[in-house]
Amino acid sequence: MAILKVARLGHPVLRQDASPVPLDEIRSPEIQRLVDDLIETMHEYDGAGLAANQVHVLKQVAVIEAAQQNPRYPDAPDVPLMVLINPQVTPLTKDLEEGWEGCLSVPDLRGMVPRYTAVRLQCYGRDGEKIDVIAKDFFARVIQHETDHLLGIVYVDRMQDLSTLTHIAEWNKHWLGVKVQAD
Numbered sequence: 329m330a331i332l333k334v335a336r337l338g339h340p341v342l343r344q345d346a347s348p349v350p351l352d353e354i355r356s357p358e359i360q361r362l363v364d365d366l367i368e369t370m371h372e373y374d375g376a377g378l379a380a381n382q383v384h385v386l387k388q389v390a391v392i393e394a395a396q397q398n399p400r401y402p403d404a405p406d407v408p409l410m411v412l413i414n415p416q417v418t419p420l421t422k423d424l425e426e427g428w429e430g431c432l433s434v435p436d437l438r439g440m441v442p443r444y445t446a447v448r449l450q451c452y453g454r455d456g457e458k459i460d461v462i463a464k465d466f467f468a469r470v471i472q473h474e475t476d477h478l479l480g481i482v483y484v485d486r487m488q489d490l491s492t493l494t495h496i497a498e499w500n501k502h503w504l505g506v507k508v509q510a511d
């Protein structure tokens with residue numbers, strides 16, 4: 329396993345579409361290593377999720393996990409470790425809710441991002457098993473953030489009010505606790 333270099337905003341790889349993983353390749357050593365490295369890199373940087381684009385790999389693979397002891401998201405509810413391969417996300421509501429997001433590719437910043445409060449996630453797990461779940465609130469937010477990466481979309485593209493784009497030091501001073509929410 330390895331901690332991979334994370335691409336930052338401005339790197340073209342963050343603006344490219346990732347390709348689906350052929351189903352018979354999910355269990356290949358290459359994809360399994362990518363999954364392991366994504367998990368290790370996410371843990372190293374205290375991310376709530378990480379998509380393959382962010383480590384310069386254009387494959388539809390992402391990992392998410394938010395534990396309450398995550399120092400970057402102390403108020404976030406637990407999201408169990410999940411591997412998303414070839415994810416399809418369908419909104420289950422028209423309701424959008426604003427919440428704070430950060431991104432390992434946009435270091436030291438936070439911004440308010442509107443997201444659907446409930447989505448259906450269909451994807452494959454690391455063993456090639458089919459996953460079909462309904463996710464709400466913070467779980468739904470993290471899924472939308474990571475699957476956006478696989479489409480070349482970064483959270484700042486979704487922001488409706490750029491005046492909330494905030495340096496983390498100022499966020500801690502002026503915004504913490506105002507309305508906390510996701511990577």
Ligand SMILES: [Zn+2]
Nearest residue numbers: 431432433511
């Ligand atoms: Zn991100």
